[in-house]
Amino acid sequence: MLNAFVPLLLDSLANAALIFFAAVGLTLVFSVLKILNVAHGSLYSIGGYLAASMCLFIASHHLDPHLSFVALLFSAVLVAVVLGPLIEFSLIRWISGKSEAIQILVTFGLFLILEDLQRIIFGVQSYYEDTPMRLLGTTTLGDVVYLNYQLLLIGMALAVVIGLRFLLRSTRLGRLMTAVVADREMALAIGINTDRIFLIAFSLGVFLAALGGALSTPTSGIAPGLGADTMVLAFAVAAIGGLGQIEGAALASLIVGAARVIAIYVAPELDAVAPYAVMLIVLLIRPYGLLGTVNIRKV
Amino acid sequence: MSRINISRIGIASLAVAVGLALAAPARAEDKPSSVGVGVFTFTSGPAAAYGMPGKNAADLMIDKINAKGGIGGVPVKATFVDEAQGAQGVIAEYRRLVSDPANQVMVAALSSANCLALAPIAEQIGVPTVGWNCDTHQLLADGKSKYVFRPNGNTVPEFAAYAIYLLERNPNVKSVAIINPDYAFGHDAATIFKAVLKALKPDVQIVAELYPKLGSPNYQTEITRLTTARPDVVFSNLWGADLENFVRQATPRGLFRSSQVILALGETVLQRVELPDDVIVGVLGDGWWMSPDAKANPAAVEFADAYKARFGEYPVFPAIKMANTLIFVEAAYRAAMEKNGGKWPSRAELAEAMKGSRIQTLTGTTETRSDNDGLVDQIVGVTSKVPGQSATTITEMVRYKGDQLMPKVGTDPIAWISTLTPEFAKTLPKPGSYK
Numbered sequence: 112m113l114n115a116f117v118p119l120l121l122d123s124l125a126n127a128a129l130i131f132f133a134a135v136g137l138t139l140v141f142s143v144l145k146i147l148n149v150a151h152g153s154l155y156s157i158g159g160y161l162a163a164s165m166c167l168f169i170a171s172h173h174l175d176p177h178l179s180f181v182a183l184l185f186s187a188v189l190v191a192v193v194l195g196p197l198i199e200f201s202l203i204r205w206i207s208g209k210s211e212a213i214q215i216l217v218t219f220g221l222f223l224i225l226e227d228l229q230r231i232i233f234g235v236q237s238y239y240e241d242t243p244m245r246l247l248g249t250t251t252l253g254d255v256v257y258l259n260y261q262l263l264l265i266g267m268a269l270a271v272v273i274g275l276r277f278l279l280r281s282t283r284l285g286r287l288m289t290a291v292v293a294d295r296e297m298a299l300a301i302g303i304n305t306d307r308i309f310l311i312a313f314s315l316g317v318f319l320a321a322l323g324g325a326l327s328t329p330t331s332g333i334a335p336g337l338g339a340d341t342m343v344l345a346f347a348v349a350a351i352g353g354l355g356q357i358e359g360a361a362l363a364s365l366i367v368g369a370a371r372v373i374a375i376y377v378a379p380e381l382d383a384v385a386p387y388a389v390m391l392i393v394l395l396i397r398p399y400g401l402l403g404t405v406n407i408r409k410v
Numbered sequence: 411m412s413r414i415n416i417s418r419i420g421i422a423s424l425a426v427a428v429g430l431a432l433a434a435p436a437r438a439e440d441k442p443s444s445v446g447v448g449v450f451t452f453t454s455g456p457a458a459a460y461g462m463p464g465k466n467a468a469d470l471m472i473d474k475i476n477a478k479g480g481i482g483g484v485p486v487k488a489t490f491v492d493e494a495q496g497a498q499g500v501i502a503e504y505r506r507l508v509s510d511p512a513n514q515v516m517v518a519a520l521s522s523a524n525c526l527a528l529a530p531i532a533e534q535i536g537v538p539t540v541g542w543n544c545d546t547h548q549l550l551a552d553g554k555s556k557y558v559f560r561p562n563g564n565t566v567p568e569f570a571a572y573a574i575y576l577l578e579r580n581p582n583v584k585s586v587a588i589i590n591p592d593y594a595f596g597h598d599a600a601t602i603f604k605a606v607l608k609a610l611k612p613d614v615q616i617v618a619e620l621y622p623k624l625g626s627p628n629y630q631t632e633i634t635r636l637t638t639a640r641p642d643v644v645f646s647n648l649w650g651a652d653l654e655n656f657v658r659q660a661t662p663r664g665l666f667r668s669s670q671v672i673l674a675l676g677e678t679v680l681q682r683v684e685l686p687d688d689v690i691v692g693v694l695g696d697g698w699w700m701s702p703d704a705k706a707n708p709a710a711v712e713f714a715d716a717y718k719a720r721f722g723e724y725p726v727f728p729a730i731k732m733a734n735t736l737i738f739v740e741a742a743y744r745a746a747m748e749k750n751g752g753k754w755p756s757r758a759e760l761a762e763a764m765k766g767s768r769i770q771t772l773t774g775t776t777e778t779r780s781d782n783d784g785l786v787d788q789i790v791g792v793t794s795k796v797p798g799q800s801a802t803t804i805t806e807m808v809r810y811k812g813d814q815l816m817p818k819v820g821t822d823p824i825a826w827i828s829t830l831t832p833e834f835a836k837t838l839p840k841p842g843s844y845k
Contacts, residue, residue, distance in 0.1 A: 118638050122631045129628065235454030235494075236462065237651040241658055249662055255637050256664040261630060331627035332655045334456045335494075340625075375631045379620045383592070 117253050119372060125261040127368030128268035130386075132323030133341045134348035134360045135271060140316035142355035143288055144309055146203060147211070149218040151320050152342030153225035154190060158321025159333040160233045161186035166240040166328070179242040183325045190321035195314030203313055204306070226338055237334040244329040260329055267326065271319070272361045279357070288312055347390045353403025362401055363393075441754045444487045445480070446513035447472070447739070448504065450528075451520045451542075451732075455494040456625045456651030460678060460728050461520050464542060465490060466721050467729035468517070470713070471736040481743045482754065489513065493520055497527045504528055508537045514757055515540065517735055520728075522546035522595045529558045538742075538761040542735035543728065545694065546594045547602075547823050553781040557761050561738040561769070561776040561784040562731045566823045567815035568694045569599045569647070570830075571788035572672055573606035574815070575690060575808060576643060579792075579841050580670055585617045587641035587669070589632055589656070591648055592621035599647040599674065605827040610835055617641050622652075629656045633663050640668070647674040657683045676793065678726040680802050685793045691804060692790035696774040697730030698804065701789055702845060703774055704730075710772040734771035741769045777812065781819045785812030789844065809844040 137151045165182035169175075202221060206214045247259035279285035291298045291308045299305055324333070324341075348367055352359025367386045374385040381388070393401060449468045452461025468488060476485045491503045500519065507513045516532070516539040519525050525544035532539035533556060541549065541560040545568060549560060576583060586607065590596030600619060607614045618639040620632050633656075636644055644665065648656050653675055660666065666686040673679075676691030677698065685691075696703070704710040713733055717725040725733070746755035746763035755763065768777045777785040791807035817826035 115638075118634045122634050125630060230454070236458050237456055237654070239654060239658060245662065249664075254640075255634055256662070257634075258630070258659075258662060327627070330630065330659060332456065332651050332658075334458075334625070334627070334651055336455050336625065337627065372631050375620065375635055379618075380592075382621075383623045 118255050119369075119376065121252065121255075121257060121261070122372045122375075123365070123369040124265045125368075126371055127364040128264040129323075129327055130344060130348055130368055131268045131271070131361055131364035132264075132319070132326060134345040134352075134364060135275070135357065136316040136319030136323065137345045138349050138352065138355060138357055138360040139275070139319060140313055141349065142357070143292055143312035144203065144207065145355075146207065146214050147218070147346075147354075148203075148316070149215055149342065150198070150221040150225055151316075151345055152338035152340070153222050153229070154194065154317050154320035155324040155341045155345075156333065156338040157194070157225065157229060158187050158190050158324030159328045159337065160229060160238060160324075161190060161321070162325035163238040163240040163328045163333050164233070166242050167238070170240070170242060176242050176246055179240070179246070179329075183243060183328070184322070186325045187318055187322035191314050191318030195317040196310060198317070199310050199313040204309070207309070222338070222342070226335070229338070230335055235335055237332040238328070239332050241329050258330065264326060268361075268364075271322075272357070275357050284308075284311065344386060347386045349400075351390050351393045351400055353400030356400065356402040359400055359402035366401075441482065441484050442512055444485045444512070445515075445743075446507070446510065447486055447488050448491060448507040448513055448516040448518060449488050449542075449732075450491045450493055450500065450504070450516070450518035450524065452494050452650070453490065453492045456627075457494060457520070458650070459654060459682075460650040460675070461493065463678070463721075463726050463729035464520060464732040466717065467725060467732035468736060470717055470720060471733050474716075475736070475740060481740055482747050482752070484754070491518075493524050497524055500524045501527055501531065504531060508535055514538070515739055515760060517542050517732075517739065519544060522549070522598070523593055525549050525558075525560075526594065529555065532557045536757055536761075538757055538764065540735055540739055540764070542732050546598050548594065548598070550781050550783045551823075553820050555782045557757075559738075559761075559764050559778060559782045559784070561735055561771075561778065561786070562695050562697075563776075563784050563786040563788075563812065563816075565595070565598045566602055566817060566827070567786075567788050567810070567812070568692075569602040569674065570606045570815045570827065571790050571808075571810050572645070572674055572690065572692060573603050573610070574810070574835055574838060575692075575790040575841055576645075576670075576672060577607070577610055577835065578808075579690070579806075580643065583611070583614060583642045583670070585615045585639075585641045586643045586645055587618040587620075587636050587639050588616065589618075589620040589622070589629075589636060589644065589646045589648065591624040591652060593624055596621055596624075596647060600645075601824065602827065603645055605824050606830065609828055609830040610832055624652065626652060627655055629659050633660050633665055636660075636665060637663065637668060642670060643672065644669045645672045645674075649675040649678065654679050654683055657685060661686065675727075677804065678728060680793070680804075681723045681726070685802050687792070687794050687802075689793045690790065691793055692788065693727035693730070694788075695727065695731065696771075696787040696789050696809065697727040697734065698773065698789050698807075699725050699727075699730060700803065701773060701807070701809075703809075704772060707772060713772055730773055734773065734776060737771050738764070738767070738769050738776060742767065775812075779819055783816075783819075785816055787812050788815060791841070791844075806842045807844040808839050808841050810838060814838060 166179040244260040249256045348363045352363035370385040370389045374381040451464040452458045520543040525541050545565045547564040547566045672690040699714045742763040746759045788810040791804035793802045794805040
């Protein structure tokens with residue numbers, strides 16, 4: 112019994128971790144800026160491409176392979192620092208407060224531009240770089256060999272949930288974000304620089320997206336089309352959890368991860384549709400998602 | 411002669427002149443300034459790992475043909491179409507290309523799904539369309555194709571060969587798990603592989619069948635599922651980036667140690683990923699650039715060296731399939747021109763020349779049957795590291811003759827497979843016999 116349960120549990124958690132990294136940035140940006148960023152998937156794949164490129168550079172120049180762990184984090188920071196403010200200043204600020212249709216069209220345009228830019232910069236072939244995965248080795252649980260990197264991802268996803276919760280509930284910046292989310296006009300009236308808060312929140316969302324892409328590279332290849340696939344999955348998870356709900360995204364990732372794993376074990380033909388079947392069922396019962404409410408401006 | 415008659419004669423002469431001018435391009439004897447060939451393959455996305463060797467080979471072969479003066483003195487001009495855009499885009503590109511009579515022949519396509527989508531259009535418009543990969547046996551199953559050809563063979567001999575090789579090498583196999591891509595190629599291969607096992611060793615159990623989406627980057631859950639199923643054998647026809655991802659993820663997790671793994675398209679990653687020893691691999695045909703036949707053929711050696719010099723690695727079997735396909739097309743032009751006295755052939759004449767042809771390729775022969783399917787030999791072996799060679803190679807090879815594993819024209823393939831017996835398998839060459 113235990114032998115059957117442990118693989119199911121670990122695979123579900125490992126899947127959930129990858130799914131959570133894909134969705135959490137989207138959820139954060141929506142919760143603070145109230146903008147559904149369709150280009151989120153592209154930021155995820157840019158993080159992946161950059162991380163793989165850096166790790167390949169480290170390998171080709173015979174540098175200390177442990178630097179590849181730094182490269183994973185640094186690539187996400189670089190994407191956030193460069194693209195976060197650039198996109199927020201040039202597009203997001205402009206469409207803030209506009210209708211949802213305009214927001215979606217503009218960010219979809221951005222998605223197309225970023226996808227083509229990736230093809231121009233990184234080419235159209237797949238990238239592979241698994242140094243971090245190999246460095247961490249494996250662990251045998253029951254009769255199954257797991258990558259320690261998979262276990263690390265589970266821990267990192269948990270750390271991100273706790274870190275975001277701490278940021279939003281226990282830091283001054285988090286309280287300012289919460290105030291802006293609760294009532295932007297009132298926040299402006301009491302002197303909060305809402306533009307700055309939006310810039311930080313959006314850049315943090317970009318960082319989380321790029322971090323997700325970077326962390327996925329050691330176990331998955333990066334290829335054109337990854338951004339679109341990630342986007343669709345991230346939307347499904349965000350909708351299941353309740354748009355704008357960080358804990359909702361975590362819960363939804365767990366459910367979707369488990370659904371996919373159970374599908375692969377029991378009915379493999381349902382693997383691809385499992386996340387969307389879960390979304391359909393949840394939205395039929397709770398149209399605002401698992402933790403969403405009619406007023407979804409909670410953080 | 412009256413003025414009216416003169417006018418009538420003038421109009422009639424003009425009509426005849428215009429008619430002749432319009433008819434001129436359709437006349438077989440007029441050689442065009444160049445011959446257009448549409449080449450369909452994946453040049454982007456995860457499938458490009460398989461598709462780009464095909465494109466590279468096409469570039470190399472067309473340059474070689476043109477360096478010798480082209481086909482019958484006419485240079486070849488290729489237009490490449492990326493199949494990664496999806497079936498609708500591929501169909502639109504195909505229609506656009508064939509609407510120009512200068513594009514006489516299409517080398518289309520890689521994906522079985524795209525081949526199935528293009529075949530009815532090829533027949534409707536009457537354009538010789540040569541599948542350079544197109545493995546699914548469903549493509550020419552009705553035996554009525556006039557314009558669609560596949561010189562590289564189909565899924566039936568390709569995957570029957572693996573099952574037969576496996577049973578010869580591991581006669582005590584009891585359980586098998588399958589992980590194939592979720593579309594026609596993956597499901598067809600599983601059906602054929604299981605049918606051959608059922609016919610030759612009915613007690614073999616299929617303990618897991620997984621069909622991940624084509625282009626999936628992550629196989630960790632599937633690897634756990636395969637490991638926990640504890641199969642004697644894992645069979646897979648994953649390909650392109652999917653195969654590379656699977657190998658990179660499965661190797662450290664010990665799947666290659668716990669089960670005998672068959673990677674039907676494993677040869678394509680031998681120069682890119684380190685595969686353990688004793689993995690059963692093959693080339694879905696005879697296109698192994700280091701096979702004894704290829705090494706004995708100066709043209710194959712020249713091609714492999716030129717490919718290595720230009721692209722930095724030796725030609726994997728998709729490259730050989732493309733090269734052999736272009737040899738097939740060139741041979742059809744020469745045969746058609748020979749048949750009509752050196753005149754440039756029409757599309758119909760070109761298709762006619764492809765029928766029933768027997769062509770010497772880089773790695774063997776391809777014989778086109780009456781249903782337009784090709785008979786090619788099947789090479790299967792196991793991975794092995796040979797001292798003195800940097801990359802893993804294939805040893806313990808067998809070469810099954812093209813017609814040995816191919817059902818007769820008009821026969822239902824699965825029904826034919828069910829008639830196979832262990833006695834039939836004993837008549838086939840043994841692993842290690844191809845040296």
